[in-house]
Amino acid sequence: MKRKLDENDVPSTEVAEAVSQNESTFETLNLDPRIRQALVKEKFSKPTLVQAQAIPLALEGKDILARAKTGSGKTAAYVLPILQSILRRKANEPSLKATSALILVPTRELADQVQRVATSFSSFCGKDIRAVNLTQKVSDAVQRAMLADFPDIVISTPARVLANINSSALSLNELTQLVIDEADLVLSYGYEDDINALSKAVPRGIQTFLMSATLTAEVDTLKSLFCRNPVILKLTEAGDEGGGISQFAVRCAEDEKFLLTYVIFKLELVKGKCIIFVGDIDRSYRLKLFLEQFGIKSCVLNSELPANSRIHVVQEFNKGVYDIIIAADDQEVLGTKKSKKPSASKDGASNDVDDAEAEFEESSDDEAAQEPSTKTPSNKKQKLTGKQKDYGISRGIDFQNVACVLNFDLPTTSKSYTHRIGRTGRAGKTGMALSFIIPKEEFGKHKPTSYPTAKHDEAVLAKIIKRQSKLGHEVKPYHFEMKKVDSFRYRMTDALRAVTRLAVQEARAREIRQELIKSEKLRRHFEENPEELRQLRHDGEIRAVRVQPHLKHVPDYLMPSKGKKGLVATGSEGYVGIGKTSENRIRKARERNRNKGRRGGAGGRKADPLKTFNAKGRKK
Numbered sequence: 001m002k003r004k005l006d007e008n009d010v011p012s013t014e015v016a017e018a019v020s021q022n023e024s025t026f027e028t029l030n031l032d033p034r035i036r037q038a039l040v041k042e043k044f045s046k047p048t049l050v051q052a053q054a055i056p057l058a059l060e061g062k063d064i065l066a067r068a069k070t071g072s073g074k075t076a077a078y079v080l081p082i083l084q085s086i087l088r089r090k091a092n093e094p095s096l097k098a099t100s101a102l103i104l105v106p107t108r109e110l111a112d113q114v115q116r117v118a119t120s121f122s123s124f125c126g127k128d129i130r131a132v133n134l135t136q137k138v139s140d141a142v143q144r145a146m147l148a149d150f151p152d153i154v155i156s157t158p159a160r161v162l163a164n165i166n167s168s169a170l171s172l173n174e175l176t177q178l179v180i181d182e183a184d185l186v187l188s189y190g191y192e193d194d195i196n197a198l199s200k201a202v203p204r205g206i207q208t209f210l211m212s213a214t215l216t217a218e219v220d221t222l223k224s225l226f227c228r229n230p231v232i233l234k235l236t237e238a239g240d241e242g243g244g245i246s247q248f249a250v251r252c253a254e255d256e257k258f259l260l261t262y263v264i265f266k267l268e269l270v271k272g273k274c275i276i277f278v279g280d281i282d283r284s285y286r287l288k289l290f291l292e293q294f295g296i297k298s299c300v301l302n303s304e305l306p307a308n309s310r311i312h313v314v315q316e317f318n319k320g321v322y323d324i325i326i327a328a329d330d331q332e333v334l335g336t337k338k339s340k341k342p343s344a345s346k347d348g349a350s351n352d353v354d355d356a357e358a359e360f361e362e363s364s365d366d367e368a369a370q371e372p373s374t375k376t377p378s379n380k381k382q383k384l385t386g387k388q389k390d391y392g393i394s395r396g397i398d399f400q401n402v403a404c405v406l407n408f409d410l411p412t413t414s415k416s417y418t419h420r421i422g423r424t425g426r427a428g429k430t431g432m433a434l435s436f437i438i439p440k441e442e443f444g445k446h447k448p449t450s451y452p453t454a455k456h457d458e459a460v461l462a463k464i465i466k467r468q469s470k471l472g473h474e475v476k477p478y479h480f481e482m483k484k485v486d487s488f489r490y491r492m493t494d495a496l497r498a499v500t501r502l503a504v505q506e507a508r509a510r511e512i513r514q515e516l517i518k519s520e521k522l523r524r525h526f527e528e529n530p531e532e533l534r535q536l537r538h539d540g541e542i543r544a545v546r547v548q549p550h551l552k553h554v555p556d557y558l559m560p561s562k563g564k565k566g567l568v569a570t571g572s573e574g575y576v577g578i579g580k581t582s583e584n585r586i587r588k589a590r591e592r593n594r595n596k597g598r599r600g601g602a603g604g605r606k607a608d609p610l611k612t613f614n615a616k617g618r619k620k
């Protein structure tokens with residue numbers, strides 16, 4: 001019977017494990033003064049644990065395989081030693097023109113993020129360091145020109161970099177450092193052929209960094225392909241993965257998911273920014289249209305949107321422009337997401353099973369477990385292609401200051417849960433994860449029908465609880481006073497009824513059209529007029545359903561006598577916060593000022609280039 005590989009199966013040469021105290025400072029790391037200056041500018045006062053452990057070893061030239069929790073600062077842990085090494089190389093050889101470092105990531109979003117980190121930490125290095133991102137949408141000619149100048153650092157997905165090597169636009173002859181970030185994901189995005197080809201293209205003996213949130217058999221494969229005796233850092237901090245995050249599970253029916261989401265956001269029971277995860281793209285629009293009717297603004301993030309829009313949504317969310325992102329976790333929708341292991345694995349660790357399969361196997365009967373490929377078509381191992389492969393909507397993305405992750409639909413694996421909740425509680429901050437669970441006996445019983453994967457909710461929750469308890473964390477049951485919440489049920493039903501399948505399809509098509517226009521046609525315009533960018537809000541109303549103005553307000557008679565507090569069951573108080581964060585206040589003040597500046601009516605609209613386009617279109 002197949003066995004899921006566990007991180008103890010990764011043979012280690014030198015292992016630093018469970019380092020909980022971190023007393024290092026950036027001064028003790030002996031970094032170049034220009035890098036130190038950038039650290040001050042970025043307000044990095046103290047290295048995180050992974051940085052404190054990895055940077056000194058990296059500066060000694062060791063290969064590093066680091067497992068550290070999501071949001072623990074892995075990016076700077078490799079970017080800083082890379083910058084240091086390039087500066088050192090250039091100090092010895094000032095006329096050097098060569099690509100010294102290659103950073104591989106699974107998605108465009110991550111490439112963009114890593115480039116921003118590399119650029120900000122090299123901001124005091126003048127022309128000594130140049131980083132290019134090969135996943136940017138530019139013509140081949142422009143990309144060739146960017147590479148012709150021998151950028152010091154190249155950031156890319158495996159496929160992009162290989163295409164450029166094959167066309168001779170990029171040479172790796174002078175490469176001294178290779179990073180594979182999100183190493184546990186790179187292979188699952190279908191890059192195994194590219195990775196195999198790259199393992200032959202990179203010079204032998206260069207320094208390698210494999211950075212990952214989990215040590216899986218995929219990471220082991222990469223290790224055998226690229227590393228020489230790496231130091232393996234298995235880092236566990238006091239309050240590791242999921243630490244600092246209060247985790248709750250709410251058992252409810254399908255329609256109650258909508259009811260509770262409406263109540264939570266309309267009454268601002270959750271303070272701060274929130275990411276809502278749903279199972280697929282249609283569902284993201286269904287929820288957006290539903291919330292829209294109550295005047296609750298949100299923006300969707302899914303694989304269909306152009307990359308520029310996705311990056312823009314994340315940037316704006318991080319700046320505090322939006323409070324709610326509804327993310328469609330397409331990886332889940334594709335069924336099991338992992339690809340088969342590359343043949344080049346040296347130590348025969350090829351009996352890995354997909355994590356999702358493994359979880360369903362364990363939670364279902366043994367017979368099924370032995371024949372995973374015959375269970376359902378979605379259980380077939382499949383390779384992600386094209387847009388899917390270039391896209392990971394939330395993993396590894398640095399959503400900043402997220403107060404709450406709401407699993408509107410539970411993911412299908414505990415590993416995916418870990419990645420999702422890792423979007424909150426980052427860089428030592430606290431956060432909350434709230435998950436809706438459809439009880440097994442409720443599945444399929446009532447209308448509206450539950451999301452298909454919900455039939456596994458209880459089994460997956462059991463896995464999540466087990467995994468979290470191993471890490472010393474608890475997933476507590478959370479109880480809303482459903483009797484009191486019930487006063488909102490009529491409005492919920494009314495609003496949900498208005499969100500027909502047609503309305504969802506229309507919204508989906510319209511949003512893509514709009515985002516394509518924003519992304520492609522206006523990219524240059526906004527590059528030239530950055531101040532107009534703020535008008536490109538992604539949380540605007542789609543208005544695909546009939547407007548019911550009364551739904552936007554909550555009349556007093558709906559409120560429980562104790563106010564908002566009355567909605568939360570005794571014993572659960574104090575977790576779902578009531579009140580406003582300072583960030584919210586800043587956002588609201590910003591909005592007030594914007595409105596003050598607006599002269600209203602046509603004058604205001606004229607200034608919006610998108611609306612000008614529309615107006616012209618309609619006149620014809």
Ligand SMILES: Nc1ncnc2c1ncn2[C@@H]1O[C@H](COP(=O)(O)OP(=O)(O)OP(=O)(O)O)[C@@H](O)[C@H]1O
Pocket residue numbers: 043044045046047048051068069070071072073074075076213395396397398400422426427
């Ligand atoms: N030493 C530090 N001091 C202050 N903030 C830091 C420090 N290191 C990292 N951060 C911040 O912490 C956040 C998370 O960092 P980063 O994205 O590198 O984490 P990660 O481990 O790569 O997470 P993931 O696995 O989810 O990609 C970022 O916003 C980053 O700016």
